[in-house]
Amino acid sequence: MSGPRHGWAASWTASPQRPGAGFAPNWSQEGFAGQTLRQTVRLSIGGERLRIRLSHRYGTAPLRVAGLTLGAGAGGAAVEPGTLHEVTVNGRAAFTVPAGADLATDAVPLTAGALSRVTLSLYLAEPSGPATYHAQALTTTYRAEGDHRADLGGTGFAAASASWYFLSGVDVAPGPGDGIVVLGDSLTDGTGSTPGADRRFPDRLAERLAAAGRPRAVLNQGIGGNRVTVDSPWLGERATARFRRDVLEQPGVGTVLVLAGINDIALGGLDGNSPFPVLAPYPRVTAQEVVAGHLDMIRRARAAGLRTVGATLPPMRGSLFSTPEGEAARAAVNAWIRESGEYDAVADLARALGDALDPAHDSGDHLHPSDAGYLAMAEAVDLDRL
Template identity: 65%
Template sequence: MSGWTAAWTTSPQRPGVGFAPNWSEEGFTDRTIRQTVRLSVGGDGLRVRLSNRFGTTPLHVAGLTVAAATGGAAIKPDTLRELTVAGKPAFAVPAGAELATDAVSYAVDALDSVTITMHLADPSGPATYHAQALATTYRAAGDHRRDGDGAAFTETSQSWYYLGGVDVTGATGDGIVVFGDSLTDGTGSTPDTNHRFPDLLAQRLVTAGRARAVLNQGIGGNRVTVDSEWLGERATARFARDVLGQPGVRTVIILLGINDIGISEVAEASPFPTFAPYTEVSAEEVIAGHRDLIRQARAARLRVVGATVMPAKPSVFSTMRSEGKRAAINTWIRTGGEYDAVIDFDRALTSPSVPDRLDGTFDSGDHLHLNDVGYQAMADAIDLTHL
């Protein structure tokens, strides 16, 4: 098989405390992990990419399977396929690396969900993961990768572990990466419902008869200009891997900047240790970072679409100074002429009566993130011709 197109992805992160309890720092020993993802585009074969990007030792995988999801930890047994690397069911992912499985014939449609089950017999060490999955991951003691009913999977987490992507053959190869922070990651949406806005954009494209891969490369708290142990490498550094490294991509949407200017307003004594370091970032530095991302995209012959930064008032991110920075960044995005197209989320989701706040219909309650209705509004605000 050849001609791979990424149908689902997530951005790897360092093991850490994150925003909620997770298993990344403790890792896994003789455990089976079961994770379900929804593919944005269909195909006639697939492979799974595993990431040991932040591992310090090889990740020894005792066995890996894929099957159709039926809800919770259950799968459809007659769809189960064993995945191999170099023809072997047991294999190792080197420290600091990503590894793709062998291709397997496996027909999927756009918006199908597949369940990937991994048995780790040997100690894994701290696990490369994605902190905010907005989906349930299941864990069981021992080897349960072929179980159909999922009864053994009694432990749960809201993070993904070791998954980098699922690629398919037979797709169009004109995928879209949405590159951003928690607003791309889906914070505030209902878990296990695929109401992140990239999911809803993929669904909208399918409904319009124009199915294309839509890949979510958001990391909650991510910044354009600042590296963080917990919130990911700065966007300019991770762009090559998380965007340019995805097969079959033609377009990238960039929605970033609120964390650079918002975390600048959060004092080091705040109750949010995950925000560290509390680096002061100017509007000019954020714009320079966007220009770097545009340059990288253009060098790879990608269409690059910029999205305006939405308001955060009255959250801790919003002050007179941060609002001034946000206005400057949005003016440049709208009028600078450097993006191939612009999606104006700021105007689409801001309150018509209070121009520096999210419309209350869309607000998840923290005045920064959106609810399911808000993420649908984001997907609906995109002119599909821009893509």
Template identity: 70%
Template sequence: MSARGSGWATAWTTAPQRPGDGFVPNWSQERRAEVTLRQTVRVSIGGDALRIRLTHRYGTAPLRVAGLTVAACAGGAGVKPDTVRVATVDGSPTFTVPAGQDMATDHVPFPVAAFDQVTVTLYLAEPSGPLTYHAQALATAYRAAGEHLADGDGAAFTEESLSSYCLGGIEAAGAPGDGIVVFGDSLTDGTGSTPDTDRRFPDLLARRLAAVGRPHAVLNQGIGGNRVTVDSDRLGERATARFPHDVLALSGVGTVLVLAGINDIAISELAEDSPFPVLAPYTPVSAEQVVAGHRELIRQARGAGIRAVGATLLPMRGSAFSTPRSEIKRGEINAWIRDSGEYDAVVDLGRAMGHALDPVHDSGDHLHLSDAGYRALAEAVDLSALWPISRAFGDFSGRGAGIIVARDVSSRLR
């Protein structure tokens, strides 16, 4: 069931992943004692108080937390000392997260405004790990030996990682509801954007909404390499399986924007001797299977009272995954998203970005976007698709209105 109406609204989140070796080196499989982790995130809505949601979804033993603090970021690993607040669970500053579960802290009196940076510092006194993590956080996490929960200057944090650990989300009290989850793969996760700059597609979409006076939480639930129909130890459970945890369980959510399926058809083109072993298994997937997966996501969203907005798949021409067969599948999936009327609304991002990525929008692999590309993607969304329009165009509890909205941001010259 959705956590809507709980009095809290999710202000930031990331999709948990099983510990393992991913696209970049990480600490998820290490077992370290007496270590402090410090991570900074940017919330997309404000509130009067916070709750920190820790995730131990893929843990195999209890996670014993010896201390947790929240503070305002002062840059890098530094925090503003006068803002440090201790977070507790059931009133205790030490607590245990059972294996396979998530846990929210008690409320922390910590007012924030939209787009503030919040630093969460976690001390693990006992050997911990493997740790549930998010592989491509595109934000620097810091690690220090010993207990440094309240350190202001951050000098002890000498180790760095571009993954996040144990941190599943931040909820805000007194924040506006009807948040928007962007659910998908690396194009949602932000692959190709500059780390530590918050220039992913969901980040920039949140800023667009705020700029026009319609502030909403925009929550990034992308996992690089994730597929609609195929499970992967490294790249997450299939989208239809993780949707209840990563969308429906979030507080204060009203809409989900689905941008998913390109990996199902792209990875289908790879052989067992692929130079990308992290992408295994190389399961053949048809366009019809991807469409069936999208239908299942729509069914789950509507069952929880959440609007489902579909985004057409972006171009991949010129990439390592583009073949005549994969391009045909992409066209078939996009035709269904665009024309079936099953989504409550459609943002035709595939058409907006053109038949192939404009060089200025291309990160270099002809599949993932640059900072400018993600900005163009956010600008391509007609914002009216993202808030309820059922009164004008039909009841979204049944068949979708099939409204197609997007702006063409592609170059006319190829």
């Protein structure tokens, strides 16, 4: 069972990103005006009260929120009758998030269980400007013209996007202090898994913990394309730079699992000849530089009292990004993770998946796992070592 329950604990998270083109069309650069956004997320642990965390970290002007509601998700853009609550900040239904800031709402008296879905409806009457967002939601965000935050049905929500906007966390109370942050890239974000099905690696890990009678928050802080050592305008600050925000500042956390470094190695081998401009820049990064980044994160996590778990880098052989140099660097990083003793524990995902993804575990690009592959990753984690 989970530990003592006390104050707020994060149950769901998404790492904020700078507005940009991303891998697919999205609404981040144009923003919103006179529209309602409806977004549904699956909690990893439940609680008796909830609060929402919004991020306007990359905003250029104050974000004026005309209203916000929260209820139990009923599928698609619908909300379960009898569960809809108005959400306030300092007791006010309308509030402002300063540019460059994050904000937590007041508590909402909505009881939610582990692995349950909640739906947030955000009404923005005035122009928002470019929207801080999370590019790859792997689920559907809905948009309606006008104020539809009180609607239980989804008929007014005619537009859809595969990104999250302004939403960076859902916290529960009372909550345990043993949450697990999974910090990583697209292998954490869930690229290759079935959209709308919650079959990413962190989702599967949360399911395993719940099924074992040991529910713990598992927080997905992956950003597709993210790297340990390299900043990107569209793919986020390097993991070492966002470590404080995305790991240390999350409430109710006791462990960090780091699954990061494959992009540092793989993208440097492209020499700028990538078919995906969004992935730029492409500096060459050595295995030693990746290891140095891991050591920095281990040191900071330990200083904050967190347990550290290092995940070996899964296979990329046969993918667009595989080169002899990159394969050697991946092997070197994995050997260090396994053998150095720097991490408190190791999740050997590479050994579980083999030297190359087999067809059952491959989403098709020989780099990103399928639903079955992400399940195999979660099953490779020793729950006792978390």
